[in-house]
Amino acid sequence: MRIGRDLNQLVDMLEAFLRNQREKRLHYSELSKIFIRLRKLDKEKFLEYIKRMPSKDLGDILLSLSENVLEEALEALSVKKLVSTIKRLESDDATDLLQDIEDIDEELAAEILEGLDYKEQEEIQLLKSYEEDQAGAYMQTEVFVASDSETVKETIERFRILKVNGELENVSSVFITGDYKNLVATISLEDIILFDLNNSFKELIIKSPEKYKPRYVRDVDDIEDVAKLFREYDLSAIPVVDDHGYLLGRITMDDIYDIVQEIATEQIYNFAGVDEDVETGKIVLNVSRNRGKWQFLNMCTAFFAASVIGRFQGTIEGLPALAVLMPIVASMGGNTGNQALTVMVRQLAVGDVDNSNWLQSLVKEILVAVMNGFIFAVLVASGSYMWFKNFKISIIMGIAILVNFAIAGLCGTMIPLFLKKMNTDPAVGSSILLTMITDALGFFIFLGMAKIFIY
Amino acid sequence: MRIGRDLNQLVDMLEAFLRNQREKRLHYSELSKIFIRLRKLDKEKFLEYIKRMPSKDLGDILLSLSENVLEEALEALSVKKLVSTIKRLESDDATDLLQDIEDIDEELAAEILEGLDYKEQEEIQLLKSYEEDQAGAYMQTEVFVASDSETVKETIERFRILKVNGELENVSSVFITGDYKNLVATISLEDIILFDLNNSFKELIIKSPEKYKPRYVRDVDDIEDVAKLFREYDLSAIPVVDDHGYLLGRITMDDIYDIVQEIATEQIYNFAGVDEDVETGKIVLNVSRNRGKWQFLNMCTAFFAASVIGRFQGTIEGLPALAVLMPIVASMGGNTGNQALTVMVRQLAVGDVDNSNWLQSLVKEILVAVMNGFIFAVLVASGSYMWFKNFKISIIMGIAILVNFAIAGLCGTMIPLFLKKMNTDPAVGSSILLTMITDALGFFIFLGMAKIFIY
Missing domain, CATH: 1.25.60.10 (MgtE N-terminal domain-like)
Structure with missing residues (x-):
């Protein structure tokens, strides 16, 4: 409205x-x-x-x-x-x-x-x-529970009273507990509506135990895994139990919508080196400090890339056109690598890429990088020639682009795979690491070839 | 399992x-x-x-x-x-x-x-x-419908038969239609279970029409808006109607989980200049072509940034240390700008930033950028001095870092706001645009000051 x-x-x-x-x-x-x-x-x-x-x-x-x-x-x-x-x-x-x-x-x-x-x-x-990432932190303790010895009629009557008093909302299934308050079954309202009112739940469950076997999560389970379960089994709610099987509460789909969104935000932020919790807070100093960490890392990698250029000062002094063109090699390599990196990180996160098919992705990425590397090598070489009319520089520029594209495709794919293998988040820091490689190698290949072939 | x-x-x-x-x-x-x-x-x-x-x-x-x-x-x-x-x-x-x-x-x-x-x-x-982004493309036409003249008992009996035959799944509410098959009410099973079986739905609805007023979407509505509705109103399903109010089908929450995830993927991909549809396809040539578009744009902006350096060839020739240090200014500015950009794009997407509070975000971002700008200006100037022992270059380097941080914070915030104002996706192309600005201005400020103050 x-x-x-x-x-x-x-x-x-x-x-x-x-x-x-x-x-x-x-x-x-x-x-x-x-x-x-x-x-x-x-x-x-x-x-x-x-x-x-x-x-x-x-x-x-x-x-x-x-x-x-x-x-x-x-x-x-x-x-x-x-x-x-x-x-x-x-x-x-x-x-x-x-x-x-x-x-x-x-x-x-x-x-x-x-x-x-x-x-x-x-x-x-x-x-x-509970910790922020545990299922228990997201559950509500209000659940509609029936004992397995209760009849359907008694349960519906109890349900009516709770509803009239406004004490219950969004109930899609009834959790049935046994003698020790342990969860024994989940029965959806769809089924309850069709039951014989005078039966006890025990009698109904015994007829087809498999059908009502409860799907549940532990209170200490990772909330991201719970979200996966919701998606996989099209759930609208799931009971939460402790390690003795005792029913503690339930998690409903409205939390899951938020969690799916938060996971995505976290991932987007991790890429850029910002922290979701800190950013949503109001304290500017915390934001500065947190972003500063990654800026510091970036400063170190930038100095490293600069040190590569430093080795070729003599070469540049003689031919300043090299200084003009070298950032193009670095920039385009970084861009290409980031494309591969982004696709890889996301596909790892949503489960499209795993142990069984990563090689396919690697081959695809390298293929894409080399194909486009050829095209842009020709374009960039032509552009450089038009600008500086120097045949040698243009050829070197083209080769540097092609090689840097290939490296970018390879590293953009391998860095997230490697971080995943090390059990760290493939998004965190991978972009800075990649840029360091494409910058430093881009400068090295371009200036190195210039030093060898022009002087 | x-x-x-x-x-x-x-x-x-x-x-x-x-x-x-x-x-x-x-x-x-x-x-x-x-x-x-x-x-x-x-x-x-x-x-x-x-x-x-x-x-x-x-x-x-x-x-x-x-x-x-x-x-x-x-x-x-x-x-x-x-x-x-x-x-x-x-x-x-x-x-x-x-x-x-x-x-x-x-x-x-x-x-x-x-x-x-x-x-x-x-x-x-x-x-x-239906188009891929229309609600109609995600609906299923199987819905459990009751006419408002039917009694609750008749409806439950019909429901039983459909369930036994396995023709119905995941029903959480019954859609009630009027004389012209138009949707008049949505009643959840929670309520149905408590109704007097001999009443017709019409009699029940008339008692509290507001309560059963159906929330619905049009078949041509944008699926992203539908997903927002699910989150806002904690829905598990919503009916879909045509422009005459005629019931066409329903969308269920399992589709919404997928859509929330897809929207996030799209946004992550848009940042890097890759297209979600193309990437999930298997045709490598399409992937190359699509990524190539953004690589082409990046090539153009890289040449533009290079042209800025080109104006200072003489300056660099005399002092190649400038060529060594200038990528540090560009890289750190780009990194800082991308942090601000990422936060802004995401907060615009999830609705945390809108017309009413963008100024707050802008102030925060500039504050963060300037604070960290000061710190890194000192660090980078010190680092440069230790390396080249040139006081003038180090001071210029520090000033360039500070100014480029401020520009990065400003542009990182304003570019997405501007794109949003222009009704285009704030994620698409913004990163390339930002990098062009931080690169070109970074080079310009650093080399420009060097030209003025060193020679």
Whole structure:
């Protein structure tokens, strides 16, 4: 839906929403957009409506605010309201919001935590205990569970009550647990709707145990692997268990959309030598420091490439045209190598290239590099000739381009494969390493041949 | 699950699968992995089991094969078997497989198409008629629809029969249509399970029309926008309608996982000047040609940067140390600019930066660039002094680094913003444009100052 840009329109929408809460005319993502726009137009009105929002909707809105705006909102809200807001969120969102609050005001976060029930505190502590890349950090502890001795009818009745009280959302399957609260089956609503109501789940499961065998992940599993599982098996949710098979919670597809996107962002950033976590933070000094690390590495490799030129100062002094042309060899080699590198890194990441077919990719890349190397060798040699009218330099330029293309194709493919083999991320640092090689070798081949054949 | 590596293990698994088809012990993604591995170990066995697979499982396996292997499989299968295989696939998968077959053997694809019912042919023609980026190209025409005059009981009974016959999968909601087959509501199974069985849907919808108001997309909508909708509203499926509101099909979350990933790949590739469609194809010549386009552009910008050096040939001739050091200025500026560019392009893509807050990002980027510019100006100047013991050159080097960092930060931020404003993809070509600026200006500032202050 389109959100009005006008202050009056926004206020009208919020008033209508507050009047007709039961009808839930606005999705939380729309409400969030309204508040973000409202804040830009009128801070006072923004704070007024933040205070008037019911707890059940406020949490999602607060989660969507940027750090600065959230800080303003927190100042306007009472601890009591914040406690009731956190209580209405699902556990994973509650944990995220409390974390955001803690980043702004540790004391306030502690006060809110104290206001929660013991069980809620425990859940949040559990979720906070996981590392950022572990499945447990993404799960919500709210799941609809039925014991295997329960009948379908009893379960549906329980489900009805939870739904009416608004305590359940996005349920696509029921997790069935056995005598020791261990997960024994996952049954989708599609199947439940067709069951005989008077049967217990145990009786139904025994008829076709394979069909209901639960697919699950461990709380300590890598979240990237979980995302792969969602894609491979077209899941909309998956239960999370601990190492005793005890059901802890579930991960739903809305987290997975975010994770797939985050993985991609991380990869894009890794290429350029920037860190995703640091960049999304607000502290400029951290950004500088983090990017500086890679700039430092780049400085070292640039000095190394320069040292190659340094060996040919005499050659350049006699023929400054060489200094003019040499960056073309380096630049084009770098560009070609980066194309191969990018394709390789991405195909390794999405699993299109693996142990079994990397040789095919290598052959393809070298073929492409050599084919285009020939074409651009001719073009660049011609261009150089038109410019400097020096036949020898042009031939050397052409050969240097061809050789540097081949090296670029080879290194652009091999560097990520090598880094993968070493169990490090093929994206991190590979571009700087590649550029060092194509620069240094580009200068060396071009100036080296010039030294031999022109003098 | 882990798939055995050993030929005998693979054969055992397939034999067990063929014996116990009803229990469906293997998910299609596992079956596909088995067949891909089997092909690598033993072509004859691979073809034998491809022929023995039942039609209902064969389609998903064929869809997972690479073009070469699919070609071998097609030769081993009869047209009749292929027709029955296509019939068992959902319409979107059927269209994809037929397209893959057409790419290998047009005549065979035509024969298979003729073997299908008129209605199936029509569906496939419809899906094929959409552009690659349109929602219609990703939908499946199989949806579970109920008329609003039907009772819940009748609908569940119909659902049961379809499920038993294996004609329905992954149903999370029922689409309700009105008198003219127009979509009037979407009701999730969560709600249906709680309804009074004897009510008609019309009676239920009238009680809270807002709640069941269907969220839908048009068949011609951009698939990237559809993916955004899935993320924003945590959807697991969405109905697709034509411009008269007539229900055509649905898009499910498994397509969206793929699309989010593809969008990310496209963006990564766009940065490097490679084309996703071409790269996933097998034709090396197309890859060469496509990459060559960007290499050509890079050649032009490299010549331009070289022409800047060309204006200072006299300066370099007198002091070849300048030729040694100048690539350092260019390289470090390019690296810095690319960091800013990458962050900007990605944040524009995921919506973190927009019209309202781009100025903030610009300020941040320039701040980061200038801060690090100072630090690296000192480092590089010191390094240069230790190397050449020339105070003037070192000072000039430091100033050039600082200025080029600032320019890199500015251009790295502004180029994507400008391209976005021009409604083109901020990733495409921006890196080459940026490098041209940091190279050419880097050379110009460094050599220009050298010319003025040293001579």
